[in-house]
Amino acid sequence: xxxxxxxxxxxxAVVAGAVVAVVSGVVGVFTVxxxxxFSGHALGDLGTLGGSxxxxxxxxxxxxxxxxxxxxxxxxDLFGVQHRRGRDVAxxxxxxxxxxxxxxxxxxxxxxxxxxxxxxxxLFGSLFAVSPGTLPVMIGLGVVGLVLVAVLxxxxxxxxxSAELAAARGVRVRTVGxxxxxxxxxxxxxxxxxxxxxxxxxxxxxxxxxxxxxxRRPLTAVVVASVLGLVATWGGVVLSYAxxxxxxSHTGWPVSFFVVTLVxxxxxxxELVGWARARAGA
Amino acid sequence: xxxGTGRGVMFSGVMATAWVTATLVAVVAGVVGFHxxxxxxxxxxxxxxxxxFAGAAGAAVLxxxxxxxxxxxxxxxxxxxxxxxRRRRTDVASALVIVVMLGLGALFLSWTAxxxxxxxxxxxxxxxxxxxxxxxxTAGLAVLAVAAAAVLHRPLLLTAVLPDVADGRGVSVLAxxxxxxxxxxxxxxMAVPVVGTLLMFSLMVGPPAxxxxxxxxxxxxxxxxxxxxxxxxxxxxxLSYVTDWPVGFFVGILGAAWYLAGRAAAALAARRRPGxxxxxxxxxx
Numbered sequence: 001x002x003x004x005x006x007x008x009x010x011x012x013a014v015v016a017g018a019v020v021a022v023v024s025g026v027v028g029v030f031t032v033x034x035x036x037x038f039s040g041h042a043l044g045d046l047g048t049l050g051g052s053x054x055x056x057x058x059x060x061x062x063x064x065x066x067x068x069x070x071x072x073x074x075x076x077d078l079f080g081v082q083h084r085r086g087r088d089v090a091x092x093x094x095x096x097x098x099x100x101x102x103x104x105x106x107x108x109x110x111x112x113x114x115x116x117x118x119x120x121x122x123l124f125g126s127l128f129a130v131s132p133g134t135l136p137v138m139i140g141l142g143v144v145g146l147v148l149v150a151v152l153x154x155x156x157x158x159x160x161x162s163a164e165l166a167a168a169r170g171v172r173v174r175t176v177g178x179x180x181x182x183x184x185x186x187x188x189x190x191x192x193x194x195x196x197x198x199x200x201x202x203x204x205x206x207x208x209x210x211x212x213x214x215x216r217r218p219l220t221a222v223v224v225a226s227v228l229g230l231v232a233t234w235g236g237v238v239l240s241y242a243x244x245x246x247x248x249s250h251t252g253w254p255v256s257f258f259v260v261t262l263v264x265x266x267x268x269x270x271e272l273v274g275w276a277r278a279r280a281g282a
Numbered sequence: 283x284x285x286g287t288g289r290g291v292m293f294s295g296v297m298a299t300a301w302v303t304a305t306l307v308a309v310v311a312g313v314v315g316f317h318x319x320x321x322x323x324x325x326x327x328x329x330x331x332x333x334x335f336a337g338a339a340g341a342a343v344l345x346x347x348x349x350x351x352x353x354x355x356x357x358x359x360x361x362x363x364x365x366x367x368r369r370r371r372t373d374v375a376s377a378l379v380i381v382v383m384l385g386l387g388a389l390f391l392s393w394t395a396x397x398x399x400x401x402x403x404x405x406x407x408x409x410x411x412x413x414x415x416x417x418x419x420t421a422g423l424a425v426l427a428v429a430a431a432a433v434l435h436r437p438l439l440l441t442a443v444l445p446d447v448a449d450g451r452g453v454s455v456l457a458x459x460x461x462x463x464x465x466x467x468x469x470x471x472m473a474v475p476v477v478g479t480l481l482m483f484s485l486m487v488g489p490p491a492x493x494x495x496x497x498x499x500x501x502x503x504x505x506x507x508x509x510x511x512x513x514x515x516x517x518x519x520x521l522s523y524v525t526d527w528p529v530g531f532f533v534g535i536l537g538a539a540w541y542l543a544g545r546a547a548a549a550l551a552a553r554r555r556p557g558x559x560x561x562x563x564x565x566x567x
Contacts, residue, residue: 093483096537100533124388199384256388
């Protein structure tokens, strides 16, 4: 483990993991309260299209995720897609078409460039593959996201719990909803850098849902979710680093695998605590 | 991806296997997809193939046929979906389980020599995804699935459309749900090597959704669904062969096109007969 703290990619991975965990934790809590988990999932999947397109254009995939994430989120809000929830043929078909198109772009990526592994980088991500140059942009977007949530905290919480009450208090519910969903789009792109587009839901929704099982107070939940996210990303980085000597490949197990497994474990742990508390209380 | 077999042999050699496999896949996907749409079971159509990715990846590590891995994991995933559905916890818990199954698949494939191309093939499908040796297994599964769907046709339909009546007649809704999910598992096992995990949904849902717009009776809808699925995979294979582009691209785009066409046809029919709302296909039995 002596080389762990001296390694450049590890530094970047630790910082990127922290940014993603904190911002996802904060925004994730509101996503879960508002029942928009599925929108987050759809935005992640659609990010595949943006990432593969950006890769083809020779741009860092992250910018593809952000552009598509924000644009699609705004469109989704305008058409009221988020109200239809997950069980919808239309959403699935649109996602299918987008993923089909992404398949084509990825195919071009692999045939036109000499760098292999675009598919892995975009779909499954890797904290170790984050380029140090992307880091300032990620931190900047993360800070903007946190400031937005802080400014919008009251109206956002009020409109999440009761839209009617918020409207009666003079909150512009539609505007708050639009800004928030665009924010989710941006956060999902940050999370896609860490664990890839099709796994990005895990970091957005997992720690937040776990935190909301443990506490009902939103501010506490935000803190707990961020901490759980940190445990998952940093734990993933450490385990992945340690796994370099593990069988069967001795090349290290993918960091994204550890991160999502830790997220699931933390969620199940929180469920267990919530269940035990309910029993003790009954 | 790249077939590399040259232009003159689109229907011979390994390509013959591709055509036969695709035909079998389309027939079964068309039939089972009808029940997916009637039951509104889009979550199962999404979750089972996604989870099965880990099975196909595990098979690649062990050096056995992807169909063997899918055949083991798909039924387990189907049972998991049934269990989660009964507990009404389909939201966060199931999303996380699916994500971990995908992550597990990525882990397995990272142990294989051709990591990137394997991941790509299993997620987006492959023209020559089923080898000639695996053709017998695929055909066996197809016969099994179509026979099961024929035998289960009435109970599946009844439990989907009129669960109360089914209950009164002693038809178990739970049993029907389980049989249905096992059918989804069979389609997944057959189809994932060809169309890929991420695009199974398009093939299973696009054609029947369009078929419902043009056909009345359940039987006619199933026939139309199979016909549209056949056109989808045949065109996908031919286009993929000619352009060398991925099969999944064509399946995803055609699935969406069929769905849109179906919606447009339904809207047009509704406008022509104002007031006369079209009955759901399943009720017109």
